[in-house]
Amino acid sequence: MKKLLTTSAALGLTLLAAAPSVFAQTADQRTAISLSANTLQYKGNFGSQYWNNENNWKLGGGISFSRYLTSGLDLGLHLNYGKVNYDAVQGAPQFGSFFEANIVNANLGLKLKLNNGWALKENAFIQPYLLIAPGAAFVSSDGVINRNGTTRAFDGSDTYFDVHGAAGITFRVSESVGLFVQTGQHFPLNANIDMDPVRDDNKIDDRYLQHSAGLTIALGKKADEDNDGVSDRKDKCPGTPAGVAVDANGCPLDGDGDGVPDYQDKCPTEKGLAALEGCPDRDGDGVRDSEDKCPDTPGKAELQGCPDADGDGVTDASDKCPNTPAGVAVDATGCPLDKDGDGVPDYQDRCPNRPGPASNKGCPEMKVEEKKKLQEATKFIQFDFDKATLKPISFPTLNGLVQILNDYPDYSLGISAHADNKGDDAYNLRLSDERAASARAYMLSKGIAADRIVSHGYGETKPIADNATESGRAINRRVEFDVYLPGDPNPAETKYGVAPEIPAAAPKAAPKAPVKKAPARKPAPRRK
Template identity: 30%
Template sequence: MKKTLLGLTLSCVAGAALANDYDDRWMFSPSFIFNAPDSGKNLESDFGLGLGLGKFINENWSLDLELDNVNFDVEGGSGAVEQTGLGLMSRYHFNDGTSLRPFIGLGAGYLDHNGSGAARGVDSSDLMLNVSVGIRKAMTDRVGFITEVKYRLDTDDYTNNSNSYDDFQYSMGVSIALGDAQTSQAAAPIVEPAPQLDSDGDGVSDQADRCPNTPAGMAVDMYGCHDVDGDDDNDGVMNSVDKCPNSRAGAVVDADGCEVQVVIELQGVHFDVDKATLKPTSIAILDAAVKTMGDHGTLVVEVAGHTDSTASEAYNQNLSERRAKVVYNYLVDHGIAADRMTWKGYGELSPIATNDTAEGRAKNRRTELVIQD
């Protein structure tokens, strides 16, 4: 029973620590942009600069306020046109939970054109619409690389030749997270259950005691009732109702005296796609597990690794084994005796959710501590 409460405690702490399982920090994004204007503008393609400020609002969607600027030379002339764009872009990212995330984008804003030299008469602005595709790659906990192709519909007819223009932009840049990742909550200490009242002093709390008036000094079972016929396997269930009279010593049993498996899911221990390297957000969860196993020095566990069904079964088996070994090594390196643990990979063979959805696959990519004793 104590081990069951322990498992529930650790799972609840881990789950609460990562209620927001995505990076919601503000991102500053400078970029280098190659601008290819519509041929109807009579402007030469050129490079410009862009700046963005935004953040993820959930696991998949991000919003960014963006500013870009470029100076175009007039084709066959001595003038130039400065183009400045200011708009809001929304992007939907695929491959949640991985470091490489393709995305599609949609946005709108205003374009301003100001001429100089032979084009000094140009001074106008109007609405623009943007559609894009791109890739975001996380390089570190703070820095990522972004490349994007953007189609821009420019409705500013400053040349008096067309109702709109079809421009293209090809950009490369970085995103820089402002502030530290929010992992401090995950390091919160595990709170043990409050002591329970035991009015009759039989060692069973009043809440679980089915025989609350047992005379002092009388032997009782796990329910606080007088053990009239003994408990030969010492599992807390008296012989007369024990359906599994030869339970393994120290095993967790149910009300019938039969062994049950207690699993502590390390919610929040995640890995980058195709890798067995711990992500920074996983460290606090594992540190909490180290503390719990240190506080309960007799606990013996199996570190179990699981994957979703993406890729082949053989590949997933190998990946789960490597990930389980990484967690095992972390616990050993932080003071947990190796003889208290084993490790094993189960690949894709033990799903707890459907592999047909991104949410289900994310649940199946998990690491567990299976209590052995």
């Protein structure tokens, strides 16, 4: 037996080294070939060698071709050659007899695999099985029979129907090969292997054990569309990109178990989020921790994950003015911009491009003498009688006002014109509006932008003196000039309210046609 195991191991290692890199027989590769070394042990009329290790072992060989049917069943063709010999021992009826037989077996068998998923997995390392294989035994024997003092030599051959039953274990050495050991008994029906003429009544007195050890490899190539090494039948992730490492199910490896395969995972050693390419985000602000400058405080992606409570684009840690109103432009420290540096932030500064005190809303304060010119300008504006035409005496005053507007480009000017109560009310209202517009037109002609001057006429509705006297009426016929800052109301409207709507002028009457006198009638002649 020791010699058998040594020889079988040597044969197995030799075949393993020469085996191609194929998968063991499975549903993907259904055909397999097995090569084995074997020895036979006889039992018959001469005696029994069963499990007797003292006999001279005769080595034989075998080859099998099998086909996968199900996870628990294979169909195989088994071809084996072996040799038995026996010398009748002293005390036996055939003492002095001996024989040697060469036996060839051809059996078609069913293998019941116990690694069918019920007790053991199909890819288990140890894979026990049972084999039942009917077939034929071709026996050629020669020897000498000595019975009752009569010695007779014999030499003959015959073919018998054979029933072979065996049990074995396959060892799944790798995905490429399997080694197996097997022991079973052959029952060649009516066989007379030892050629003894004295037979048992059942004629199954001659039989033999077969002990085998060998190597099984699979043939063919499994279907593997994405070439990831996992057959399409078992591949739970078909279509894996070329070169991507996969697990036993054909799915890309995911070392950190976050559901993002390693080949797509930017952080393959840390559990993360699919939305962040497998990287973690412990504060949940959508910025991966490796790029988050404030990884423990939710923030904004544009600020590298840091918070900005007032939304001014400066992180809270760097914001020196943390409560800036929404939409206000700020500097690098988070404070509102102050372009003119006057201490009034631009969003509150009526004159953001020129410095001025906060008391004047960030605008330059007008000098006292210029304010005085505005107040006294009304005294020097005169028009032709009952017209809106400016008298030349008014020009120096208006030019002075133009200069003030040029010196203070952020200010606007309101012009309001008034009349006394003499004449028609509607006429007086139109005339006052035209006179205010005339003063405005003059100043626009000197280069002042149209959107900086507003003019209105109030007619006789806002007197400041008694219209019962000539001096009072002269005061009431006036043009006032008021400056104001952007965003402020027109001072005239503050003082007098919204200007009245100007009525349309009455149409001029058509000139009367001259009346022709009828010619004088001549007196009728007297009758004589």
